[in-house]
Amino acid sequence: MSPSGSAEGMARLRRAVAGIEAGAGLSERAPRRLKLARALDSALGGGLADDALHEIAPAEPADEAAAMGFALALAARFLSQRPSAGLVIGEGFAAHETGALYGPGLIAHGLTLSRLVFVEAPDADAAFWAMEEALKSGGPAAVIGEIWNLRGYSLAASRRLLLAARKGRTPALLVLASAYGQAERMSSAAETRFEIAALPSARIPAAAGRDLPGPFACGARLVKARLTVFVDAVDSPSKDGRPSGRPMDRVRAQRARLHDAAHAVRLEWRSENLAFHEDLAFDDPPISLSLAAASGDGPRPASQPR
Amino acid sequence: MSPGLSLADARARLPVLVAVEAEPAEEARLLERLCDWCSRFTPLAALDGADGLILDISGVAHLFEGEAALVEDCLKRLAAQGIAAVAGVAGNPRAAWALARFSSQKIAPEILSDKAFAKLFHDLPLAALGLDDKTVADMARAGLRLIGDIALRPRAPITARFGAVPIGRLDALKGLERSSIAPRFMPPDFCAERRFASPIETLEAIEATLRKLADDLVVLLERQAKGARRIELSLYRVDGDVRRIRVGASRPLNEARAIARLFAERLASPHEDAIDAGFGVDLMRLSCLAAEPLAPSQVELDRAHEAERARALADLIDRLSARLGARAVTRRTLVEAHLPEQAEAAAPATLGEARTRGDATLLPHSPSRDGRLSTPYAGEGVRRSRSDEGERGVPARPLRLFVRPEPIEAVAEVPDGPPLRFRWRRVLHDVAAIEGPERIAAPWWRRPDAPTRDYFRAEDSQGRRFWLYREGLWGRETLRAKWFVHGVFG
Numbered sequence: 001m002s003p004s005g006s007a008e009g010m011a012r013l014r015r016a017v018a019g020i021e022a023g024a025g026l027s028e029r030a031p032r033r034l035k036l037a038r039a040l041d042s043a044l045g046g047g048l049a050d051d052a053l054h055e056i057a058p059a060e061p062a063d064e065a066a067a068m069g070f071a072l073a074l075a076a077r078f079l080s081q082r083p084s085a086g087l088v089i090g091e092g093f094a095a096h097e098t099g100a101l102y103g104p105g106l107i108a109h110g111l112t113l114s115r116l117v118f119v120e121a122p123d124a125d126a127a128f129w130a131m132e133e134a135l136k137s138g139g140p141a142a143v144i145g146e147i148w149n150l151r152g153y154s155l156a157a158s159r160r161l162l163l164a165a166r167k168g169r170t171p172a173l174l175v176l177a178s179a180y181g182q183a184e185r186m187s188s189a190a191e192t193r194f195e196i197a198a199l200p201s202a203r204i205p206a207a208a209g210r211d212l213p214g215p216f217a218c219g220a221r222l223v224k225a226r227l228t229v230f231v232d233a234v235d236s237p238s239k240d241g242r243p244s245g246r247p248m249d250r251v252r253a254q255r256a257r258l259h260d261a262a263h264a265v266r267l268e269w270r271s272e273n274l275a276f277h278e279d280l281a282f283d284d285p286p287i288s289l290s291l292a293a294a295s296g297d298g299p300r301p302a303s304q305p306r
Numbered sequence: 307m308s309p310g311l312s313l314a315d316a317r318a319r320l321p322v323l324v325a326v327e328a329e330p331a332e333e334a335r336l337l338e339r340l341c342d343w344c345s346r347f348t349p350l351a352a353l354d355g356a357d358g359l360i361l362d363i364s365g366v367a368h369l370f371e372g373e374a375a376l377v378e379d380c381l382k383r384l385a386a387q388g389i390a391a392v393a394g395v396a397g398n399p400r401a402a403w404a405l406a407r408f409s410s411q412k413i414a415p416e417i418l419s420d421k422a423f424a425k426l427f428h429d430l431p432l433a434a435l436g437l438d439d440k441t442v443a444d445m446a447r448a449g450l451r452l453i454g455d456i457a458l459r460p461r462a463p464i465t466a467r468f469g470a471v472p473i474g475r476l477d478a479l480k481g482l483e484r485s486s487i488a489p490r491f492m493p494p495d496f497c498a499e500r501r502f503a504s505p506i507e508t509l510e511a512i513e514a515t516l517r518k519l520a521d522d523l524v525v526l527l528e529r530q531a532k533g534a535r536r537i538e539l540s541l542y543r544v545d546g547d548v549r550r551i552r553v554g555a556s557r558p559l560n561e562a563r564a565i566a567r568l569f570a571e572r573l574a575s576p577h578e579d580a581i582d583a584g585f586g587v588d589l590m591r592l593s594c595l596a597a598e599p600l601a602p603s604q605v606e607l608d609r610a611h612e613a614e615r616a617r618a619l620a621d622l623i624d625r626l627s628a629r630l631g632a633r634a635v636t637r638r639t640l641v642e643a644h645l646p647e648q649a650e651a652a653a654p655a656t657l658g659e660a661r662t663r664g665d666a667t668l669l670p671h672s673p674s675r676d677g678r679l680s681t682p683y684a685g686e687g688v689r690r691s692r693s694d695e696g697e698r699g700v701p702a703r704p705l706r707l708f709v710r711p712e713p714i715e716a717v718a719e720v721p722d723g724p725p726l727r728f729r730w731r732r733v734l735h736d737v738a739a740i741e742g743p744e745r746i747a748a749p750w751w752r753r754p755d756a757p758t759r760d761y762f763r764a765e766d767s768q769g770r771r772f773w774l775y776r777e778g779l780w781g782r783e784t785l786r787a788k789w790f791v792h793g794v795f796g
Contacts, residue, residue: 062733062770069705069796084615087622092634099706099793103638103650108703109796113638117619117655119626120634130626139619168618200769203739209724213739213765216796269796 034077034171037276039265043222044192050078051169052191053162057176057183059197059221064098064177066198066218069109071144071173073216073269073276076110078142078171080274086111087140089119089130091148094177109216110271115141124149131172132160138168146175158188183223193224199266215271219264330356340389341490342548345540346589347380349493358406360399360487373413387546399485400478401427404434418481427479428454435475441468453479494538494593498522505544505586512541512581512590516569519592520562527597533558534594539569541581542589549581553628554656557620558598564621565592571628623655632656644746646761646792647707702741702763704773704793711790714774721787722780724762730791735766743776757783763795771795 033047041047048054054074058067079086088101103113117140121127124147131145143165147153153176165172179186183195197219203211268277307316317323334356341359344351347370350362363376370376377393384391394406396414405412408430415422427434430453432442445468450456453476456464461473477483498519506512516539527534535558541549553568573581627635636652643649716728724740741763748756757778765771773793778784 062768065706065770065794065796072705072796082615083612084619096709099704099708102646102704102707102793103640104646104701104703105705105707105793105795107640108701109705113640113650116638117623118636118638118652119630120636121630122634126630130630133625134622137618137622139615139617139622198769198771200738200767201765201771209740210737211739212741213763213771216771217769218796 031169032081034074034081036074036077037265037267037278039278040220040222043225045225048074048171049191050081050171051166053158053165053172053174053189055158055174055176055183055186055188055190055193055224057179057186057193057195057223059180059183059195059219061180063180063197064175066216067175067177067196068101068146069216069269070194070196070218070220070267071146071175072106072109072111073271074173075142075144076271076274078173079111079115082141084139084141085115085117086142086144087117087119087130087134088144088146089121089127089134090146091124091127092120092122094146094148095120097148098177108271110269110274125152128152128157128161131174132164135161135164135168135170135172138170140170142171142173144173144175146177148177150176150178153188155187155189158190162189162191183221190224191226192222195221195223195264197221197264202268214268216269218267218269220267221264333357338490339548340384340546342550343542343546344380345491345548346542347376349491349497349593350487350489351491352487352489354399354403354487358403360402362487362489363395377413383546398478398481399487400436400475401481403436404430404479408434423480424454424457428452428457432456432472435472435479437472437475441472444468445472492595494595495597496523496526496532496534497591497593498526499589499591501589502587505583505588507583507586509581509583512583512587513566513570515590516592517562517566519590520565523565523592523594524560524562527560527594530597531600532597533560533600534565534596535559535598536594536596537565537568538593538595540589540591540593541583541587542591543583544585544588547584552595553624554632554654555620555624556627556656557617557624558600559624560600564624568624568628571625575629575631627654627656644749646703646746701744702795704771705796707773707793708791711775711792714789714791716774716776716789721785722760722776725764725774725776725789728764728774728789728791730772735764735770735772737764738767739765746775761792 031049031051033045033049035041035047036044056067056071056074058064075086075088090101094100101118106116107113119127119130119134121130127145127147131143134140134143161172161174174190176182176186183193186193199217199219201214201217204214206212265278270277307319313325317325337353337357337359341351341353344359344361348361348363348366352360352362354360363373367373367376370379373395377395381391381393392406392412394402394404394409394412394414396402396405397416397418401414404427405414409426411426414426418426432445432451432453432455434453437445445451445456448467450459450464456472457476465473474483478485500515500519506515519539523534523537534555536552536554537559539551541551543549551569551572553572555564555568559565559568623635632654635655637655637657638650638652641649641651712730714728714730716725718725724742725737727734727736729735743760743762745758745760747758750756759775759777760779761773761775763771764774771794772791773795774789774791776787776789778787780787
């Protein structure tokens with residue numbers, strides 16, 4: 001079969017699945033898409049869907065903190081869209097192994113502490129159960145899971161999470177903490193998968209000595225994107241069910257770009273704006289907001305008097 | 307054979323005597339267990355010293371066909387557990403105590419005339435007043451041995467000589483003084499129970515009964531337009547074991563299904579031991595330990611959707627808490643503390659929305675209109691205004707904090723300078739960018755000798771960020787400063 005023929009076949013199958021799911025009352029509305037960054041949004045079909053499973057894997061073991069930082073940044077963006085609270089689900093032992101999420105640090109990262117609920121599951125199975133329950137309930141504004149033990153994470157398990165996310169219309173951000181370097185080899189039902197690597201931050205020149213570190217920066221590689229944009233593009237113009245050629249080409253071009261290994265987008269998180277700042281040459285140099293903290297006298301109280 | 311006899315004397319009297327070490331702690335635990343078990347008769351059960359229990363059976367006895375039948379039932383059940391007990395029933399705890407321990411007639415008539423009182427108590431020894439040994443011995447020297455001896459004498463001389471206690475106890479015995487007991491568990495606001503003529507053993511039967519109990523409890527709650535925040539299920543086993551299972555709800559619950567589901571979740575939890583019905587459960591009680599008025603359920607139409615989500619979230623938190631334990635599902639708040647590890651506190655999410663202290667003021671503010679930072683930083687020499695700092699000066703804190711700071715080997719140019727490179731978990735990191743020090747001193751009013759910490763935000767050549775600190779001020783507190791990594795940034 002020619003490449004375009006197989007793509008048509010895929011399109012037909014996708015439409016069939018979409019039809020079944022629509023019959024089951026699963027996709028009653030189009031997902032709202034959360035804009036991420038110009039370089040990624042086109043490949044994502046406008047942004048991250050708020051009713052799907054998104055996987056985030058570190059590129060190397062030491063990049064896990066960066067992967068979590070990226071996931072929490074996404075969560076902060078999702079939380080800014082809805083008034084409900086976010087759920088952070090992790091395995092209990094991880095706090096001892098990798099450090100526990102730290103409230104003041106989360107606030108510095110742009111999250112609101114009072115709008116987060118932390119769930120400590122005894123093991124990965126319980127964590128997946130908690131994620132699924134949370135997604136199904138439709139209560140939280142976002143569900144962030146950080147799982148180290150991925151033995152139980154199969155295609156079926158990811159499919160369960162995806163369906164739960166659809167049902168509750170809640171975005172699921174799953175950090176595959178131990179899946180470093182496997183982002184391209186894994187198979188799951190997730191809509192998107194990112195591979196995150198830490199990147200040197202934009203340094204701030206210091207008066208003397210070494211430069212100061214800037215805000216959180218990471219390299220994000222979109223390893224997988226289930227192209228719902230593809231189905232949309234094909235479905236909308238043609239009434240007879242035959243896909244037209246033009247969107248297909250676009251999709252193939254996108255796909256080629258997605259699987260370009262070198263195509264990691266440098267993202268810089270601006271916690272004040274709750275937005276990613278793309279690394280574009282003509283933009284302002286980044287500003288460290290924590291300089292004041294460093295130069296201040298003595299310890300800082302937890303809250304700032306106005 | 308009596309208490310206080312020496313072992314040698316006892317052996318002389320009874321050569322086959324088996325001596326066992328006393329274990330007061332174990333005995334106390336057994337007594338507490340018995341006390342819990344006794345709450346099958348009345349919710350007001352209290353410990354009495356090291357070897358007794360007091361049950362308040364006012365208004366309960368008729369459920370067991372009278373006081374005598376209640377006592378008989380209680381003693382029979384205790385005997386079945388291998389516990390020898392004596393019981394006394396009277397109008398007040400003091401009298402019941404005296405009857406149980408010193409009298410041959412165990413049950414006092416309901417209405418006690420002076421004559422009947424004299425008949426019942428006057429022949430009992432003074433120890434039956436619960437006086438200490440010294441007072442009893444003193445009074446014995448004065449020729450006072452029985453309760454009747456002081457009851458029939460003028461009160462003033464006795465008070466003058468032996469203090470107010472003996473006469474006070476006598477009044478308590480007569481019921482002239484109001485006495486109360488300190489029950490081990492507060493009686494619940496609402497409770498529903500089921501007793502079984504033949505004990506039930508299967509989990510299905512227990513769950514079915516739980517649903518019925520939840521229905522009953524909800525009826526009680528509805529009468530006062532309340533919902534349950536904390537609920538306890540007690541299972542009384544035939545062999546005397548009492549299993550209590552508690553669940554909490556983050557909003558007042560008044561739906562039987564929701565209550566039953568919380569318990570089902572709890573029972574399925576990996577933390578919870580499976581219910582072992584043993585030889586069967588003959589009493590199940592569902593009590594509401596804390597009830598709150600129901601929040602008005604009418605919501606404005608346009609906010610109905612968000613209210614729905616909030617409700618779903620509350621239910622979700624309850625379910626997760628029931629399954630994983632209330633401590634596993636938390637909300638956090640900031641605490642005003644100098645030491646970073648004490649700067650936050652976690653509270654079970656079932657307690658409801660955490661009070662946010664200082665959280666709001668620390669929040670990064672809404673983006674400025676152009677979407678960029680409006681405060682330019684122009685190298686050294688520019689001091690940011692105070693208000694600006696207050697608004698935007700979020701201190702650099704790591705995303706993750708280690709429970710225990712991990713020691714590292716660090717190399718610095720000068721002993722009190724920032725590190726050049728460090729080795730953590732066997733990996734060498736070259737510090738490419740660094741910010742600091744931020745000096746954080748331990749609270750001197752609590753631990754005067756705790757070393758000061760100098761914190762640094764270090765980024766290695768690959769862009770990984772660490773929160774390091776040096777413990778001890780060089781030259782003043784220590785000459786060999788120790789380095790630690792306390793957290794990692796995202």
